[in-house]
Each structure stands twice: as C-alpha cells, then as structure tokens.
Amino acid sequence: MEKALEDTVSLLERTPATLDALLRDLPEDWTQRNEGEGTWTAAGVVAHLIHCERTDWIPRARRVLEFGETRAFDPFDRQGNERESHGKSLGQLLDEFGRLRSENLDQLRAWNLRAQDLDRRGLHPSLGTVTLSQLLATWAAHDLTHLHLISRVLAHQCREAVGPWIQYLGVMKCDGHSGA
Amino acid sequence: MEKALEDTVSLLERTPATLDALLRDLPEDWTQRNEGEGTWTAAGVVAHLIHCERTDWIPRARRVLEFGETRAFDPFDRQGNERESHGKSLGQLLDEFGRLRSENLDQLRAWNLRAQDLDRRGLHPSLGTVTLSQLLATWAAHDLTHLHLISRVLAHQCREAVGPWIQYLGVMKCDGHSGA
Numbered sequence: 001m002e003k004a005l006e007d008t009v010s011l012l013e014r015t016p017a018t019l020d021a022l023l024r025d026l027p028e029d030w031t032q033r034n035e036g037e038g039t040w041t042a043a044g045v046v047a048h049l050i051h052c053e054r055t056d057w058i059p060r061a062r063r064v065l066e067f068g069e070t071r072a073f074d075p076f077d078r079q080g081n082e083r084e085s086h087g088k089s090l091g092q093l094l095d096e097f098g099r100l101r102s103e104n105l106d107q108l109r110a111w112n113l114r115a116q117d118l119d120r121r122g123l124h125p126s127l128g129t130v131t132l133s134q135l136l137a138t139w140a141a142h143d144l145t146h147l148h149l150i151s152r153v154l155a156h157q158c159r160e161a162v163g164p165w166i167q168y169l170g171v172m173k174c175d176g177h178s179g180a
Numbered sequence: 181m182e183k184a185l186e187d188t189v190s191l192l193e194r195t196p197a198t199l200d201a202l203l204r205d206l207p208e209d210w211t212q213r214n215e216g217e218g219t220w221t222a223a224g225v226v227a228h229l230i231h232c233e234r235t236d237w238i239p240r241a242r243r244v245l246e247f248g249e250t251r252a253f254d255p256f257d258r259q260g261n262e263r264e265s266h267g268k269s270l271g272q273l274l275d276e277f278g279r280l281r282s283e284n285l286d287q288l289r290a291w292n293l294r295a296q297d298l299d300r301r302g303l304h305p306s307l308g309t310v311t312l313s314q315l316l317a318t319w320a321a322h323d324l325t326h327l328h329l330i331s332r333v334l335a336h337q338c339r340e341a342v343g344p345w346i347q348y349l350g351v352m353k354c355d356g357h358s359g360a
Contacts, residue, residue: 004341007207011334014202021197022327027187127344137341138349145351147202148331154191155324161184161317164307169318171325174354 002115004133011140013105016098018147019046024094031090035156042150046093047085049146053100055080057139058107064122064132065111072123108136182295184313191320193285196278198327199226204274211270215336222330226273227265229326233280235260237319238287244302244312245291252303288316 001009023031023042031042040048060073085093111117118133155171166172181189203211203222211222220228240253265273291297298313335351346352 007209008338008341010205010207011210014206017201018198021201022194025190026194027190029187030191124344130343130345134341134343134345137338137343138345141335141338141342141345141349141351144331144335145349148328148335148351148354151324151328151331155321155328158188158317158321161314162321163310163314163317164304165310165314165318165321169321169325171321171328174328 001109002113002118005113005118005136008136008140009105009108012101012143015049015143015147016094016101019049019150020094020098022150024091030154030157033153033157035153040149040153042153043090043093044081044085045146045150045153046090046097047088048081049143050084050093050097050100051077051080052142053097053104054084057135058104060122060135061108061111061132064120064135065117067122069121069123069129072125075125181289182293182298185293185298185316188316188320189285189288192281192323195229195323195327196274196281199229199330200274200278202330204271210334210337213333213337215333220329220333222333223270223273224261224265225326225330225333226270226277227268228261229323230264230273230277230280231257231260232322233277233284234264237315238284240302240315241288241291241312244300244315245297247302249301249303249309252305255305 023046026042034041034044055074056076063071063073084096088096113132118131118136120132121129122132122135124130152171152174155169159166159172162169162172203226206222214221214224235254236256243251243253264276268276293312298311298316300312301309302312302315304310332351332354335349339346339352342349342352
C-alpha cells in the first residue's frame with residue numbers, strides 16, 4: 001500500500017477503539033449534553049460518524065472509481081445523524097460505528113489502490129474536482145475534527161466546575177469553528 | 181462518592197486507554213510531528229501528562245488537605261515534559277502514564293472525600309484561592325484540553341493532503357488558543 005494511504009488507514013482503524021475507550025459507559029452527564037441549543041452531544045457525533053460510514057467515504061470513493069468526474073457525489077444528507085441515533089444507546093452506536101468502519105476498511109484494502117488510482121478525480125457537488133487521495137485523507141481528518149469536537153463538548157460540561165483555572169485551558173477558549 | 185467527583189473520576193480513568201487506542205503504534209509521521217517550531221507533538225503531550233501526574237494533581241490535592249491556604253502549591257515546572265520523555269518510546273510513555281494515573285486514582289479513592297472536603301481551599305501561586313473540587317475538575321478538563329490538542333496536532337499533518345476539503349474541517353481552523 002502507498003505510504004500516505006497506510007498512514008491514513010492506521011488512523012482510521014484506531015478511531016472506533018479510541019471513542020469506545022473514551023465514551024462507553026461514561027455517565028450521561030458527559031455524553032448526552034451539548035454546548036447549547038442546536039449543538040452536538042458526544043453521542044450525536046458518534047451517530048454522525050455512522051451516517052458518514054454509510055453514505056460518504058466508501059460510496060464516494062466507489063463513485064470516483066466507477067465514474068470519475070462524469071457523475072458528481074450525492075450531496076451529504078445533514079438530517080441523517082438523527083435517523084442513525086433514533087432509539088439507540090451510545091453503546092449500540094459505538095458497536096455499529098466499529099462494525100461499519102471495519103467493513104469499510106476491508107473494502108478499501110480489497111481495492112488494492114496504487115499511486116495512479118489515488119490520483120483519480122471525482123466531482124464534489126460544491127467543491128468541484130477532487131482526487132481520491134484527498135477524499136481518503138479527509139476521511140481521517142474528519143475523524144480528528146470530531147475527536148476535537150467531542151473533547152470540546154465534554155470540556156464544556158465542566159466549565160463552571162474548574163473555577164479560575166478556566167483561563168489556562170485552551171479547550172475552553174475554542175469557539176467551535178462553525179460547529180465542528 | 182459525591183456525584184460530581186464520580187463523574188470526574190469516570191473521565192480520568194478513561195484517558196489512558198483513550199490515548200493508548202489512538203496513539204500506540206501509530207506511525208511516527210503522525211505522532212512525532214508538531215505544528216511548527218516550539219509546538220507540541222502528540223508524544224510530547226503524553227510526556228506532559230506524565231509530568232502532571234507526578235507533580236500537579238495529587239500532590240496539590242495533598243497540599244490542600246494538609247495545609248489549606250497556608251502553603252501555596254509549588255509552581256508548575258514547564259521544563260518537566262522534556263525530562264519525562266527523554267530516551268523513551270511513545271509506547272513506554274503510554275505505559276507510564278497509565279500506571280501513574282491508576283496509582284493516583286487509587287490515592288484519590290483512598291481519601292474517601294466527602295462534600296465538605298471538596299469545599300476545602302488551597303492557594304495557587306498565580307490564581308489565588310481555589311477549592312479542592314475545582315482542582316479535581318481541572319484534572320479532568322486538562323485531559324480534555326490535551327485530547328483536543330492531540331487531535332489538532334494530528335490533523336495538522338494532513339492539512340495539505342485533504343485539498344479543498346480543508347474549509348469544511350473545523351479542526352483545521354483551530355488557532356491553538358495560546359498553545360493548548
């Protein structure tokens with residue numbers, strides 16, 4: 001496998017266990033609270049990651065491999081997160097995310113992508129031309145943006161409790177960067 | 181145990197496994213790179229957390245319990261991180277962090293703190309009067325500020341690779357909040 005792709009996969013395969021270690025059986029005071037109306041809970045982020053596993057990364061990579069730039073990606077359905085989380089415990093969501101990620105990485109490995117494949121181009125409905133390698137790097141960076149978000153949402157729950165130390169804690173100053 | 185303290189401990193006891201799942205055996209292209217001169221690597225953050233386990237949280241809690249406001253905390257030694265990491269692999273640092281955290285949580289539980297203990301006051305060399313409960317909440321929030329930092333440092337390593345998607349990734353817009 002190409003070195004850059006190996007590095008991407010090594011991050012992608014660690015995210016389910018990372019979120020499991022952090023969130024499974026953590027009290028709901030941490031996991032079911034958000035930063036205010038219209039913002040995410042940690043559990044909601046896991047539902048979002050599940051939705052992306054189903055509809056974003058591998059389906060878009062397949063679109064690139066099958067259609068190149070002749071058929072744009074389907075737009076991302078921003079309501080999908082709620083459907084994913086409906087009626088499910090956080091433990092069930094973590095299980096589902098782990099299973100889907102594992103299946104998707106199996107698919108990625110089965111494609112046995114080479115350097116010339118990673119340069120193939122696809123069409124994003126808003127961003128225009130993108131490459132397969134950019135899509136796969138974004139898959140890993142998207143995990144990190146949501147780990148960054150989860151750490152901020154959890155930290156928000158102890159804003160008051162830390163008292164004057166709040167001024168030393170960078171995460172408390174993070175303004176959300178438009179939501180993620 | 182008090183509910184707030186239980187919640188704090190539940191987060192604190194998960195951090196070593198979270199960092200282990202994310203970082204152990206992750207390629208050095210991720211873990212040994214920083215965001216530019218004078219900034220942290222993911223491995224450096226683990227060394228910092230070790231140093232805090234040795235010199236900050238439990239020693240300061242003990243100072244509160246023994247001396248109240250009559251004897252200020254020792255100032256934090258900002259050079260300590262480098263001493264902790266010298267000559268050690270990331271795997272060794274993760275092992276050491278896990279062991280120290282476990283010992284420190286054993287000590288915390290052994291104190292069997294009650295509500296009135298959590299209200300006890302200590303003296304921070306810069307912040308002035310603080311309570312034991314603020315110190316313990318900050319211990320957990322400090323884990324989260326560094327998980328937030330690690331996710332940003334890792335994401336920095338794929339800034340170029342994600343191409344035009346960079347504009348959708350909040351973590352890429354995070355300015356560092358003065359270093360953490």
